[in-house]
Amino acid sequence: MATAATTSRQKVGWGTANLVVVALAMIPVLWMVSLSFKTPAAILDPSYFPSQWTWGNYSSILSTSQFIRPLVNSIGIGLISTFIAVLLACMAAYAVARLRFPGKSLLIGMALLIAMFPAISLVTPMFNIERSLGLFNTWPGLIIPYVAFGLPLGIYTLSAFFREIPWELEKAAKVDGATPFQAFVKVIAPLAAPGMVTTAILVFLACWNEFLFAISFTSTLASRTAPASMAYFSGGSVFTVPTGPIAAAAVVITIPIIVFVLFFQRRIIAGLTSGAVKG
Amino acid sequence: MSVNEAVGTVPASEVIEEAPDRRRKQLSEGARAERRLGWALCAPAVIVMIAVTAYPVGYAIWLSLERYNLELPQDIKFVGFSNYAAVLSSPYWWQALKVTAIITVISVAVSLVLGMLLAMVMHRTLFGRGTVRTAALIPYGIVTVAAAYGWQYAWTPSQGYLSAAFNNSAPLTSEYKAIGVIILAEIWKTTPFIGLLLLAGLSLVPEDLQKAAKVDGASAWQRFIKITLPLMKPAILVALLFRTLDSFRIFDNIFILTGGNNGTGSLSILGYDNLFNALNLGIGSAISILIFICVVVIAFMFIKGFGTAAPGTDIGKR
Structure with missing residues (x-):
C-alpha cells in the first residue's frame, strides 16, 4: 500500500x-x-464586491448621535454588567468549587434553569415592573437583567476553572494564619485571573449581542444599545432604505468581536466548552 | 484540552478528607464558618437571579389571570384562566408554535450534523488549526442582528448576491422560503457552537480504541457509529439540549429578516408583538407563561427521557 x-x-x-x-x-x-463600502448607486448592484468604493457610510453613522450614543450605551452597559456579573459569579463559583454548605445543588439547579430560561417570558412582566420602578429606558434597566443572565454562564465557567487551581496553596495560606476570605483574595484570585478574563469575554459578548431586552426596555437614545439602534436607522429621505449605513454599523459592532476572537481564541473555546462538557 | 481533563476529576485527597466530616453530627467551629461563608458568597448571585427571574415569573402568573390592557388602565379585573383560553383558541398562537417548532427541529438537526463534520475537520487538521477555529468563532461571536441584516440584504432582489445567484428571487416575501432563509441564518450562526462543544467531546475519545478497531478491520463509518458516537453521547445530548432551548426562543433573526410577516413569526415574536402592538399585559403574560411551560417540558424530556446529564450536576455532588 x-x-x-x-x-x-x-x-x-x-x-x-x-x-x-x-x-x-x-x-x-x-x-x-x-x-x-458601496456607494448608494452601487448598493443597487447585486455583485458581491463594490463597483464604486466610499467611506461615506462610515462617516455618516459616525457623525450622528443616532449611532454614537447607542455605541456608548452598548459599551457602558456591557462593561458594567460584565463587571458585576463576573464579580458575583466569582464569589458563588468559589463557594461551589471549594466550600461545603447545604443548598449548593439548589444554586446550581437555579443557574441551570436561568441558562435555559426563555427571555421573552420576562419581557411582559419586567416591562411593567421597570415602568413602575422608573427603570424603564435607563442603563440599570438593562444592566440588571444582563447581570442575571450572565450569572449562570459565569458560575459554570468559573467553577470549572476554579477546580484547576492548586488548592494546596490556599491551605498553606490558611496554615500561615490567613482567614478563608484572605486566602481567597490574596492567593486564589490572582491564580483565577485567566478564568475570570475568559468568563468576562463570554459575558461581555452575550451583553453586546443581546437584542430582545434592548429593544423592549428602551425607548430613546438614552439607553438604546447599538444592535437595537440599527432597527431605527433612517435613510436620507423616506424613500431611501439605509442599507449602507446599517451595513457600516454592523461592521463597527463586529470589530470588537473580531478583536476578541483573534486575541483570545483559545480562551473563548476553553470557556465555552468547560461549562458544558464533562470528562 | 486541559480544562476538560480537569473537569470531573476529584482529587483523591479531597474524597478522603470529606468522609469523616460528614458523619460528625456536631459541626466544628470551622465547618460552621465555612457554611456561613458559602452562603454569604452565593447570596448576591442568588438574590439577583431571583429578583430578575423568579419574581417576574410569579408576577406574570398573577398578571395572566387579570384583564389588563395598558390602553384601558381603569379596566383591570381578575378573570381567571380566560386569557389562557383566549391564547390557546387563537390561530396566532398555533401558527407561531408551528413556525417555532419547524425552525427548531430543522435548524438543530442540520446544525448538529454540520457541527459534527466541523468538529471532525477541526479535530483532524494539523496545519491551519488556529485559522479554522478563529474563522469558526466569528459566526458564533457576531451580533445576530448584524448578521441578520447581511442575510436580509443578500436575499433582496436586485441588491443581494444570493438573490442574484438564485434567479433574482425574493424568498423573504413568501412564508416557507422565508422560514428557509431564517433557518439558514440560524444554522450559520449556531453550527460553530455545536462544533466546538463536540470537538471537546471528540478529544475525549481515546485514540487507541480507534486504532484497535482499525486493526480489527472496522471501516471508518463503523468506527464512527460504534465507537465515536456512543462515547460522545453525553456531549451530543448537552449540545442538543442547549441548542434546542436556544432555538426555541428565536427572536433576533426573525425580527430583522421578516419582522414576523407572512406567517413567519415565532413564539417570541408573538409575545413581543402582543406587548408592544396590542399593549395587552394580561394576554402577554399568559403567552409568557405558556412559553415557559413549553421550555420546561422540553428540558424535562431531554433530562428524564434521553438521560441528558444536566450540566453541572457533578459540581453539586462534590
Missing part, C-alpha cells in the same frame, strides 16, 4: 475541508463589509 500517497491525499482532503469551513464562515461577514 502506498501509505505516503494516502496521507498526502488525506492532507489535501482535510486542507480542502478547512478552506470550505473558512469560506462558509467568512463569506456572509465579508458581504457586510463589502456593502458598507
